[in-house]
Amino acid sequence: MKLLALLLRASRGSVILSALCGLLSGGSSAALIALINRKLTGTDTPDSVLVSSFIGLMLLSLATRICSQVLLNGMQQGALYNMRLRLSRSILSAPLRRFEELGAHRMIATLTDDIVTVSNGMMLLPLIVVNAAILIGCLGWMAWLSWKLFLGMIVFMTLGVLSFTLLTGLATGGLAKARDTQDTLFKHFRALTEGIKELKLNGNRREVFLGEQLEGTAGALRNLYTRSLNIYSASSSWGMFLFFVVIGLLIFAMPIFSPLSLAELTGYTLTVLYLQQPLQTLTEFVPFLARADVAMKKVEEMGLTLETAAEQSRALAANSAPSAFQKLELVDVTHTYHRENDDSRFTLGPINLSLAPGELLFLVGGNGSGKTSLAKLFTGLYTPESGEVRLDGQPVTDETRDTYRQLFSTVFSDFHLFESLLGLAPPERSEKVAHYLKRLNLDQKVRVTDGKLSTTELSLGQRKRLALLASWLEDRPIYVFDEWAADQDPVFKQIFYEELLPEMKRAGKAVLVISHDDRYFHVADRLVRLDSGRLVEPEADERRVAS
Template sequence: MDLWRLLRRDALRNVQSLFLLAAFAAALNLSVLTTLNDALLHLEDGHGLERLLLIFLVSAFVWRMAQNLLMRMASKRIQAGLGRLRVDLLRRALAADLPDVMALGPNRIAQAAGAELQILAQAVPTLVISVQSVAAIILCLVYLSSLSGLAVLIVLASLGIGGIIVARIVAKLEVQAESIHESEVGLTERADHILKTLRECKVNRRRRANALADIDACTGELHRKRFQFNVLYADYYMANELAYYFSIAGIIFLLPALAATEISTVVLSAHAAAFVAYPVITIVTSYPSYMGAETAARSYLAIEAELKTPALPPKPAPGPAVDFTGFSTLALEGTTFRHAGRDGIGSFSVGPIDLTVERGTVIFVTGHNGSGKSTLVHMLLGLYPAHRGALTVDGQPVAADEMASYRDLFSVVFSDVHLTRQLYGARDLEDGFAEELFDLLEIADKVALDGNAFTTVELSQGQKKRLALVAALLERKPVLVLDEWAADQSPYFRRKFYREIIPWLKARGITVIAVTHDDAYFDAADVQIQVDRGSARRLVPARPASEPESLPAV
């Protein structure tokens, strides 16, 4: 059971106290039963009934308190465990090789860390009560055996036959639940696609109609599967009820026929069997929650396995951390990376690449779309592990356990930048550097600092890129990597970027590596790396024949 594996590993550590409390609550439940049965035997004894009523009230009150405490303890422990699971999954994603994460899909990881763990959290109350219910059933059967061993056999036989029928239904329910989960994932993906392509859908009626028809078909399929699940669940519920009814009927009709039994024993045994009803029904009704939690746990564990990383990053070796900040050169030496296509078809290789980055230089990476520019940058960042060759600093290969220190050299603004208000990687925000950057990038009237965050990120696409550049520079790293940063800027600001901002960065000693298509400004680089079909060659940037002297600000 994947759910039990997950909870036992991460949430239910040191569960002895929980099990003892569940057993205590079940014992109090049994006390209620035995008190009521004793009352049935002393209906004519007024003083005895008063004493039994007091015992009943105390037992019921303490049972309620114990059950409430059990729920609180289990919920707190499991919620803490689920919190650890969420953080651990994100740690695994950060520790895994980027190609593995991208192949798995960030959306799938986010769903497992969010919605699916929420399903587990919501299932906690019913699961905890179910554990207590199992203990209550066992104790009730023990009590029933003290009344009549034959009555216990009748109840177990009824429950056993019912259990065989239920098990067959449960197998179908599990298959159906897995199918529903897959349909829900597909429906979420389609809905997310529509919301992310609202503009495209609005300007293309056929696209909009096809997208809506597709999501309507998926919705219909999901409704059909849910209906089938509900029908199966109704059969499951009725099979459990029939098993319960037959156990009571067996005591009433069969017990006197099979053995000489006093009427009082039959009544008390039937009442004890009836008392099993509530915990049985509790378990039965909690099963859909359990199935949803089981499916979510299975999905979570599958993602863990696919990420191929430990739950926690290994502890750093003792001694001083590797410090590359004083580097003179970074280099790719005969480095090759291969994008594996599905089933080995359609793979694409970049390399072997020989590229040296000298500190303080400006390097432009150019080439057509799909030529391998982004892959080359990812290789240089250490995000794509080289299949061949080496990544070196000052001629020395970077070891696997040094890669995190190596990556600390870079601040990056990717073309698909995701901007948040929080400045997680910024340092020294009190020295006025942020305000200088706001002025340089001409967004001081749009945004400011609010503690360790921006006041807003609700800006145009070009302004977001400028704000992302501010965030990157506030990390104060020696190397700045920009992926098509100027593509969303106005002609005025594009020129300012190449003619003013890049020289300003170089003057501050920042090494700039920029992926760009702006051939009118290639001369702003010290080195141009032309990428074509996975290979790269070094060019000497040439100044264009003519260039507008200035453009009006916009």
């Protein structure tokens, strides 16, 4: 089982110690049953010895059970803590393109549902180990009491386990289908929240969305889970039915075929009755463990891992940003991907382009020409299928890619604005932050206290200005702006192109600007046009404006 393997990797010694405590608890419980059986069937042992033994076994069973559960609880929470951190690191270390292809809805389902499901499954492990230990201890007692009855019990239990496994296998397949359907449901939920304005304004679209998409997917998910859980309920009831069949065979059938002593009959009956609770517990936990197993498989299918913390730590090692560079080059770089609403593959490149300190490079082109993808290749967020990205003549490799990324500060069109400046605004920079806020005309709307922004509930243009503030504070050698001015008013467009960009140039920063604002092309040192994934010569009027 994947959950148990995860615990073993987290702390093998603690797992073994916990298992030993569980076995002692199970053995103590079995010894208690034997002691009760001896008292009921008659024995020459003095009552004082029986009472002291009974009390000792009770205390041993209690102490070892608590010890086993405490150890497993600590390991379970520790493993869950490590799993969350490793999953977060895995997300950050995985290729960006992989997540863009999977879609945000699948990532949300994994982070919000799969982690909780795995956590719930791991929380059951302490109880499972203890109850399994009780089962093993009782079986050992039964074998010692009568090996013939024990062999018959093992045969019958094997048949019961096989039939139970067959039923639960059908249910587990349904859970896997339900988990896939849940991805689609999360996609609809995302459409519901992001498209709420369009759905409110168009009743027909709203009804089709709710009736055909959301309702249909939610209904399919309901049916899959209901069918699977019904099968689990039937299999659990079947297990309890077999349990009473065993008691019936012991009491009524076995004495006919083989004479049994009162001690054997009473001992087996007491033990089987005592096993009812742990067996029922184990069977009732099966659906929760199955869901946890499906969730872990889903995490792995998404290209994530919970096991390679060392590799992730190396990939995400804290790398200081290089203070300077001489030349950045893309040499015969290509990148292939699916474009939205297009089944064919789109190839960007081969691209040959360079950037130097103190240079303003404008990248222009139509929608869908590949400008943002080229910027992601520039910044190391995408890995080229062929060609090389070179920094000062040296190729950027998988080992150096994260260090290379530290050269860049970016504001993409789909930027994210954090609620704090994340270490970019220590007290000694407070005056600089206040100056930037005033210059961006945000000093009356936003305050920065201990690095936290007082609000991010602003217009898109104002949020972009805050993103620009964070970018300034990073103070990197290279800046990339993807349609930054598209949501600014004319005054701020002029300030951005004719004041801020020239300031960056004078400070020795290399700047790549993706823009459609042809009236400001003259600010650029160099203008390059991207058309259908290929770099082409700028048109004559563009060259004239840029010059």
